[in-house]
Amino acid sequence: MIRFAAILVAVLQLLAAPAQAEDYQKFTPLLVDLPGWEAEPADGMSMDLSGQKMASATRNYQKGEAQADAAIMWGAGAAGQMPAGAGHQAMRIETGDGYFVTEAQDDFTVTRQYSRTEKSGAVMVGMGDSLMFVLNYTGLSDGEGEALARRFDWKAIKAVAK
DSSP states (O other), X not given: OHHHHHHHHHHHHHHTSOXXXXXXXXXXXXXXXXXXXXXXXXXXXXXXXXXXXXXXXXXXEEETTEEEEEEEEEETTTGGGSOTTOXXXXXXXXXXXXXXXXXXXXXXXXXXXXXXXXXXXXXXXXXXXXXXXXXXXXXXXXXXXHHHHTTSOHHHHHHHHO
């Protein structure tokens, strides 16, 4: 719920700002089609608030009862969207209901969370101080959600942001 609230605040901040299409549109092609999934076209928002630029590209996916929402966030607010404790150090919290894990993977800081009772989770990929990729999913196992997040080219996302 905290993750959702943080993302909602970022989106509301973006909605209140004038759009600069060129910023977010460079990320929309990286929100790829997923085989077997239906998806709306990727969309996004950009803002510039006194020189503090931020952009977000999003795409929603559906496959039967399963849903996934992918987002690329770039700019000053992206680092603030990573969960507390999701820095460059490894961390693992596990309960009977699920887990929260942060670790280094392929030169990225990856935070994964999963709820077994809700059959939902998220994969958050930190790509430096001002860029992140997020995949939220429901109706999937944790392994399926993680495999789905890997369908997106994290290195290409990082390269486009430079």
